[in-house]
Amino acid sequence: MPAHPPLLTAEDHDCLAALAWFARGVVEGLHVGMHRSPHIGVSVEFKEHRPYVRGDEVRSIDWKLYGKTDRLFIRQYEQESNLTATLLVDQSGSMAYAGTGVRAVSKHLFATRLAACLSYLFLSQHDAVGLALFDTQVRTMLPSRNRVSQLEHLMQALAGSACGGETRLANVLASVAGRVGRRGVVFVISDGFDEPEPLLQSLSLLRQLASEVVFFQVWHPDELDFPFSTRTRFRSLENRSQERVVDPLSFRKAYQRNLERFQRTIAEGCTQRRITHVPCRSDEPHAELLARFLGRREAV
Numbered sequence: 001m002p003a004h005p006p007l008l009t010a011e012d013h014d015c016l017a018a019l020a021w022f023a024r025g026v027v028e029g030l031h032v033g034m035h036r037s038p039h040i041g042v043s044v045e046f047k048e049h050r051p052y053v054r055g056d057e058v059r060s061i062d063w064k065l066y067g068k069t070d071r072l073f074i075r076q077y078e079q080e081s082n083l084t085a086t087l088l089v090d091q092s093g094s095m096a097y098a099g100t101g102v103r104a105v106s107k108h109l110f111a112t113r114l115a116a117c118l119s120y121l122f123l124s125q126h127d128a129v130g131l132a133l134f135d136t137q138v139r140t141m142l143p144s145r146n147r148v149s150q151l152e153h154l155m156q157a158l159a160g161s162a163c164g165g166e167t168r169l170a171n172v173l174a175s176v177a178g179r180v181g182r183r184g185v186v187f188v189i190s191d192g193f194d195e196p197e198p199l200l201q202s203l204s205l206l207r208q209l210a211s212e213v214v215f216f217q218v219w220h221p222d223e224l225d226f227p228f229s230t231r232t233r234f235r236s237l238e239n240r241s242q243e244r245v246v247d248p249l250s251f252r253k254a255y256q257r258n259l260e261r262f263q264r265t266i267a268e269g270c271t272q273r274r275i276t277h278v279p280c281r282s283d284e285p286h287a288e289l290l291a292r293f294l295g296r297r298e299a300v
Contacts, residue, residue, distance in 0.1 A: 049073040053143045053179060083184050084144045085122045085129045086210075087115045087154075088176060089161070090190030090218075092135040096163035098282075099222050107218045110282040111189045112158040114216060117286055118187060119154045131157055132179075134172045135165035141179070170198035177205045185212040192217045192266060200269040207275055214276040217266065221283050224259070226252055 052061060052072035060074045089111050098106035115131070122129045123146065130144035131154055140157050142150075169190060180186060186206050192199060192215070207213045222228075228248035263279070270277035276297075280289050 049075060051179075053141065083122075083127045085118065085127060085184060086144065086180055086186045087118060087129065087131045088173065088186065088188045088190075089115050089131065089133050089158070090135070090167075090169065090188075091133050091139065091161045091163050092165055092167040092169075092193075093163055094167060094191055094193050095218070097220050097222070099220055105282050106163075107191055107220055107282050108161075108163050110280075110286060111216075111218055112161060114189055114218075114280075114286045114289070115158055115187075116155060117290055119151060119158075121290070123148075123151050128184075129154060132176055133157065133161045134176070135163075136168045137172060138176060144184075167193050169194040170202040173199075173202035174205055177202070177209055180206065180209050184210055185214065186210040187214050187216065189216045189218065191219065191223075196262065196265045196269065200266070200273060203270065203275050204273045207273055212276065214278060215270060216278045216280055219279060219281050221281055224281065226255055 049062060049065065050073065052074050057074075062073050062075045065071075065073050091108060091111075095108035095111060096106055098104040098109075119129050119131075126146055128144040128146040129150060131140070131142040132138050133140040140161065142153060142157055145153075169192065173188065186209075188203065188206070203213060203215060226248065267277055267279075269275075278289075278293055280286075
């Protein structure tokens with residue numbers, strides 16, 4: 001089995017070292033010198049319960065509440081409310097598309113590298129990072145942590161992820177919304193291949209729970225440029241039984257028209273719902289993409 005390419009290169013580390021993420025608004029928690037907090041000082045008072053997620057510290061379980069409800073809950077305190085970044089990474093079949101170029105990069109590899117960059121960035125600021133990998137359902141879920149060891153766990157999960165299955169993006173995002181818990185920033189990294197309205201509704205649900213939602217919509221250059229010139233057989237990466245042979249010259253105008261309609265619907269829907277929409281191409285350097293995005297973000 002070939003070795004998985006490194007998720008973070010030396011160039012990525014150099015670029016990320018110059019970046020910093022500043023919470024746009026007031027966030028639940030305090031990281032001294034980095035994020036503003038609605039709390040004065042750091043309190044150790046009990047704040048709230050949240051459902052237990054596999055991987056949470058057993059010692060944090062409220063056993064008295066378990067005795068009353070027969071359900072596991074975690075006790076949260078004010079000092080546990082630092083900024084939390086939750087990364088939702090699509091690993092459905094369509095993300096496997098890499099084109100035919102010699103140096104082709106799949107949308108999935110681009111997405112995992114982007115998630116790795118975000119993980120490195122937030123953890124270097126001592127913020128908590130969690131991860132969910134999904135296709136038709138959540139396949140891997142790592143609770144948010146800000147420990148040094150969390151980066152290694154995140155990298156292992158990202159490097160071990162593999163594409164497969166159809167896309168049920170709207171359903172998955174709606175199910176994950178109940179696990180986000182703390183207010184923070186949620187990153188959705190996906191090609192967004194789903195019906196626009198259900199997708200936007202699920203993103204809106206995330207936005208109600210998180211102080212900020214960023215949707216990195218990943219495109220392969222072929223999907224945007226449609227460079228095909230001879231009769232081509234197109235086969236679904238999510239359902240291998242679905243395929244179609246088309247003449248690109250006669251198909252291109254209709255494809256581009258539908259693509260523009262889809263892009264416009266997603267962009268306008270995100271703007272209306274106060275969701276940050278960031279279209280990106282799988283052939284662009286992901287660390288540079290983040291640098292440009294953060295630069296624009298801080299200028300707003």
